[in-house]
Amino acid sequence: xxxxxxxxxxxxxxxxxxxxxxxxxxxxxxxxxxxxxxxxxxxxxxxxxxxxxxxxxxxxxxxxxxxxxxxxxxxxxxxxxxxxxxxxxxxxxxxxxxxxxxxxxxxxxxxxxxxxxxxxxxxxxxxxxxxxxxxxxxxxxxxxxxxxxxxxxxxxxxxxxxxxxxxxxxxxxxxxxxxxxxxxxxxxxxxxxxxxxxxxxxxxxxxxxxxxxxxxxxxxxxxxxxxxxxxxxxxxxxxxxxxxxxxxxxxxxxxxxxxxxxxxxxxxxxxxxxxxxxxxxxxxxxxxxxxxxxxxxxxxxxxxxxxxxxxxxxxxxxxxxxxxxxxxxxxxxxxxxxxxxxxxxxxxxxxxxxxxxxxxxxxxxxxxxxxxxxxxxxxxxxxxxxxxxxxxxxxxxxxxxxxxxxxxxxxxxxxxxxxxxxxxxxxxxxxxxxxxxxxxxxxxxxxxxxxxxxxxxxxxxxxxxxxxxxxxxxxxxxxxxxxxxxxxxxxxxxxxxxxxxxxx
Numbered sequence: 419x420x421x422x423x424x425x426x427x428x429x430x431x432x433x434x435x436x437x438x439x440x441x442x443x444x445x446x447x448x449x450x451x452x453x454x455x456x457x458x459x460x461x462x463x464x465x466x467x468x469x470x471x472x473x474x475x476x477x478x479x480x481x482x483x484x485x486x487x488x489x490x491x492x493x494x495x496x497x498x499x500x501x502x503x504x505x506x507x508x509x510x511x512x513x514x515x516x517x518x519x520x521x522x523x524x525x526x527x528x529x530x531x532x533x534x535x536x537x538x539x540x541x542x543x544x545x546x547x548x549x550x551x552x553x554x555x556x557x558x559x560x561x562x563x564x565x566x567x568x569x570x571x572x573x574x575x576x577x578x579x580x581x582x583x584x585x586x587x588x589x590x591x592x593x594x595x596x597x598x599x600x601x602x603x604x605x606x607x608x609x610x611x612x613x614x615x616x617x618x619x620x621x622x623x624x625x626x627x628x629x630x631x632x633x634x635x636x637x638x639x640x641x642x643x644x645x646x647x648x649x650x651x652x653x654x655x656x657x658x659x660x661x662x663x664x665x666x667x668x669x670x671x672x673x674x675x676x677x678x679x680x681x682x683x684x685x686x687x688x689x690x691x692x693x694x695x696x697x698x699x700x701x702x703x704x705x706x707x708x709x710x711x712x713x714x715x716x717x718x719x720x721x722x723x724x725x726x727x728x729x730x731x732x733x734x735x736x737x738x739x740x741x742x743x744x745x746x747x748x749x750x751x752x753x754x755x756x757x758x759x760x761x762x763x764x765x766x767x768x769x770x771x772x773x774x775x776x777x778x779x780x781x782x783x784x785x786x787x788x789x790x791x792x793x794x795x796x797x798x799x800x801x802x803x804x805x806x807x808x809x810x811x812x813x814x815x816x817x818x819x820x821x822x823x824x825x826x827x828x829x830x831x832x833x834x835x836x837x838x839x840x841x842x843x844x845x846x847x848x849x850x851x852x853x854x855x856x857x858x859x860x861x862x863x864x865x866x867x868x869x870x871x872x873x874x875x876x877x878x879x880x881x882x883x884x885x886x887x888x889x890x891x892x893x894x895x896x897x898x899x900x901x902x903x904x905x906x907x908x909x910x911x912x913x914x915x916x917x918x919x920x921x922x
Contacts (some may be wrong), residue, residue: 437536438523443518445543449515449552455509455791456553457798460879463823465555466507467844475832483847485647486639489598490557504555504827511559515552518559519543521566522750528573529713529754530761537733537773538757545776546678546783547742557599561746564596565606569720569750572610576622577712593633598688601644602731603747607633609723613716616777645719664732668725674742675749677779680786684779691775702763714758717906721755724748738884796819796911801828803908803915804875808833812917814877815860817850818889820878821913833875836863838894850880855891857897873905876916 458466468491476495480488497510524540526535551558571592575585596603609629614623671856673679679688689889728745759897760772792799804814816822819837826835839859840851853858864871876898883890898904902918909915 429720437534438520441536441539441543442519442650445519445552446516447549449510449512449549452549452553452788453512454505456788456793457796458504458555458824458827459793459795460820460824462504462555462793463820463827465491465494467823469498469507470502471495477616479844481643481647483844485847486557487597487598487600490560493560494555498714500875507555508553511554511556512552514559514563515517515548518548518562518566518750521563521570525566525570525573525754528570528578528759529717529758533757533761533766533769537769538753541757541773541776542750542753543674544780544784545675545749545753546780546787547675547746549784550787551743551746556743558695558743560747561596561603562598562750563745564592564599564603565750568592568596568603568606568610569654569754573716575611576614576619577617577716579623582839586625588920590629590633593630594636597633597637598640600747602745605724605727606720606747606751608727609720609751612723613719617712617715617721618636638769659734659856664729664737667732667737668729671728671740671742671745671748672752677754677776678783679779680783684782687781689834698763699759700761706764709762709764713851714762717751717754717758721748724751790911792911795824796913797821797824798828800877800910800915801830804829804833804877805831807906807917808875809873811873812873812875813864813867813869814875815863816877816879817854817891817894818879818881821877822882825877834867834880836865836867849883849887852889852895853887857893860894860897873917873922874902874921876918877913878916 423503461532464484468484473492473495474865476491477488480486480491484491494507494510498507500506508881519542523535523539523790526533526538548562557654568589571585574582575589593607596606611623611630614626655857673688673692677688677691679685724747728740728748756772757769760768776917790796808814808831810832813836814829814833815836815838816825819839819840819842822835822842829835839854840863843851878891878894882887883889898916898918900918900921904916905919906917907914
């Protein structure tokens with residue numbers, strides 16, 4: 419009997435010790451599978467183009483076309499020199515996310531020694547945002563990794579009882595890397611300073627300010643680019659909403675990160691769960707205010723400060739400029755703030771319940787999102803359909819023009835791809851380039867295309883505008899109805915393919 423108890427205890431210890439590793443393996447299994455199976459979409463096609471040539475070209479395109487800080491694109495350009503496939507390009511993001519989960523577990527051990535880090539790691543590993551950024555060749559997985567490393571080195575260098583000089587140096591280097599990855603990450607640096615102020619850590623705050631001055635000087639060469647990039651990003655945007663509307667928008671972002679819900683049923687359930695959480699939070703803060711410690715105050719301060727920053731951005735630039743992937747730097751601080759409150763309650767079983775609730779919301783959304791086994795546009799299947807059905811002298815018109823890039827990656831047929839209203843250019847990015855202004859732009863594109871055009875294919879992605887800019891989809895449809903008959907229609911995930919025959 420004693421041996422059986424010992425064996426059970428050994429098995430339990432083994433499971434606890436390897437829980438985080440098992441969670442990372444599950445995350446890797448899912449993200450590697452999806453990275454291999456899913457098609458690329460427009461933004462990923464931009465990444466492929468930006469990083470397909472030299473490192474200098476990637477840096478130039480990142481600054482002038484992508485309108486982004488350049489570090490991620492430099493990394494991806496070098497990474498793709500080893501292997502040029504889509505899967506390998508996505509593998510960089512997969513690795514970043516796996517490392518993020520591990521770093522999250524390390525920070526969890528430092529903050530809450532009596533709570534198993536597997537709970538926090540699981541909440542991060544299976545969140546739909548984590549999965550989405552892991553299977554995409556964009557900068558957001560790197561943002562998650564840098565955020566986790568910044569939070570870890572911030573704790574070791576400025577919050578821990580025995581502050582580490584090496585951690586402070588690492589933090590400065592990570593801060594520089596973060597600013598060269600995404601400008602919004604500067605908000606995290608400011609939020610960490612706010613945590614030190616609230617905790618009255620004046621000596622660490624002085625050291626922190628000195629370190630950030632060094633990071634700022636290293637980032638100074640980017641300042642001339644930022645104004646031009648921000649102007650190009652935000653010029654088309656108009657915020658016509660009220661402060662209250664912007665506040666609700668940011669609050670929804672917080673909800674979508676912590677308890678993601680896509681269906682109406684889950685949204686209703688989330689409403690009631692959050693109402694219970696609000697009451698519980700109020701009770702916890704009041705009842706256990708004397709147990710508030712830096713490991714609780716710091717995550718909450720950081721998260722709330724970031725929320726405030728993004729509320730201001732929403733107000734100044736409009737809600738479209740901060741889509742859910744754009745605010746990825748907010749995700750991990752929110753997760754840690756939520757667990758800080760849950761752990762403050764003083765009951766270990768509440769941590770388990772909160773994690774299971776988060777996963778309960780995440781899994782249905784993951785199933786719904788990836789059940790079609792396609793990303794927006796489904797361009798791999800679109801290309802296969804065109805190559806199976808097309809005949810010679812059937813040009814393929816594509817609207818809007820940006821959709822040509824992912825389709826071209828898969829299409830190997832004999833007809834010409836004709837983006838509308840004009841060919842894509844990569845000297846600069848401008849939403850106005852996608853506006854179809856006149857029917858003559860369509861006829862002109864056809865005149866430049868060899869063939870008699872008795873029949874042609876029309877591929878549309880349903881993207882008809884951005885903010886106040888209309889791409890004039892109606893003008894295209896009027897032209898089609900007036901000049902052609904639709905012989906065949908096939909709908910895909912986020913796109914439509916039609917075979918058109920000229921009217922006589």
